[in-house]
Amino acid sequence: MRLDGPPATRRREMSSFPAPARAMVEAMQASAAEDPARAVAFAGAPGANSHRAALEMVPGCLPLPCFSFEDAIDAVKAGRAGCAAIPIENSQHGRVADIHFLLPESGLKIVAEHFLRINHALMALSEGPFEAAYSHPQALGQSRRYLRERGIVPLSYADTAGAAAHVAERGEAAIAAIAPPLAAELYGLKIVESDVEDAADNTTRFLLLAAEALDPATIGRTAITTFVFEVKNVPAALYKALGGFATNGVNMTKLESYQAGASFSATMFYADIIGAPGEPAVDRALEELAFHCKELRMLGTYPQERARG
Numbered sequence: 001m002r003l004d005g006p007p008a009t010r011r012r013e014m015s016s017f018p019a020p021a022r023a024m025v026e027a028m029q030a031s032a033a034e035d036p037a038r039a040v041a042f043a044g045a046p047g048a049n050s051h052r053a054a055l056e057m058v059p060g061c062l063p064l065p066c067f068s069f070e071d072a073i074d075a076v077k078a079g080r081a082g083c084a085a086i087p088i089e090n091s092q093h094g095r096v097a098d099i100h101f102l103l104p105e106s107g108l109k110i111v112a113e114h115f116l117r118i119n120h121a122l123m124a125l126s127e128g129p130f131e132a133a134y135s136h137p138q139a140l141g142q143s144r145r146y147l148r149e150r151g152i153v154p155l156s157y158a159d160t161a162g163a164a165a166h167v168a169e170r171g172e173a174a175i176a177a178i179a180p181p182l183a184a185e186l187y188g189l190k191i192v193e194s195d196v197e198d199a200a201d202n203t204t205r206f207l208l209l210a211a212e213a214l215d216p217a218t219i220g221r222t223a224i225t226t227f228v229f230e231v232k233n234v235p236a237a238l239y240k241a242l243g244g245f246a247t248n249g250v251n252m253t254k255l256e257s258y259q260a261g262a263s264f265s266a267t268m269f270y271a272d273i274i275g276a277p278g279e280p281a282v283d284r285a286l287e288e289l290a291f292h293c294k295e296l297r298m299l300g301t302y303p304q305e306r307a308r309g
Helices: 007-016 019-034 049-057 069-077 099-106 137-142 144-150 160-170 181-187 237-247 280-291
Strands: 039-043 062-066 083-090 109-117 121-124 132-135 153-156 175-179 190-193 203-210 223-231 252-259 267-274 293-303
Touching: 019 062, 019 160, 019 181, 039 049, 039 069, 049 062, 049 083, 049 109, 049 203, 062 069, 069 083, 069 099, 069 203, 083 099, 083 137, 099 203, 099 252, 099 267, 099 293, 121 160, 121 181, 132 137, 132 160, 137 144, 137 153, 137 175, 144 153, 160 175, 160 181, 175 181, 181 190, 223 237, 223 280, 237 252, 237 280, 280 293
Parallel strands: 039 062, 039 083, 109 293, 132 153, 132 175
Antiparallel strands: 083 203, 109 203, 121 175, 121 190, 223 267, 223 293, 252 267
């Protein structure tokens, strides 16, 4: 296995980043290739919120920029990174698109969570006025009111920092980017206005994914267990499947549904509970859940970073 990845893959990933980001991406990829176990893959150009999350989750790591979530996950599966920092949901704009599909199919396991306070800045080559602003759809959604009030058209880009690099590359005075303040410094843009997110407590939850799961017995503190499941196609199946958590006093802090495939005949559920396998109440609840399910897939047990409720 080549730890630096196939040349065709590297060329495709490099060509996907705007020119102002490529030298930094290439240098960071080279560093990660020298010590893959220390590398943390993330989706986005240098300066993205995911870059910051990787550094906070694994201090001293070697951040490995990837163009997409799929590329970041593939870097771990191929051995080019020890883990990947992936955003899962935002307090203001909800779950991050595609993650509920990508995570269960990746084969990776969740080993940590992290809550990152998000600050967006409007940045550009000029002081404005601006016709449009580029950013990731999540950031655009988190700044929707700000943009609407100023008549700035939101334009989607693959990631926030990449949007800043794109604006720098285009060199047009009438376009801007919404991105972390670090991106302005990296790509030579002016911060026109700081804290343009619509909510003062804007926070994104990140997950750290690795090839191997943590042993629940070694966590030694309050744990979160995440899993996906599909109930049998019988009346009240979901009600019965979840009943074991209530009767055993296990707190389910998250339950979301999503469609698996295009047939609309199978609904998958993504869930977080407080507790770990090996705890009698959790084991009983999961056993009852499995009885009513066609599929139950454990995604990981990991330390709880922030208390729920």
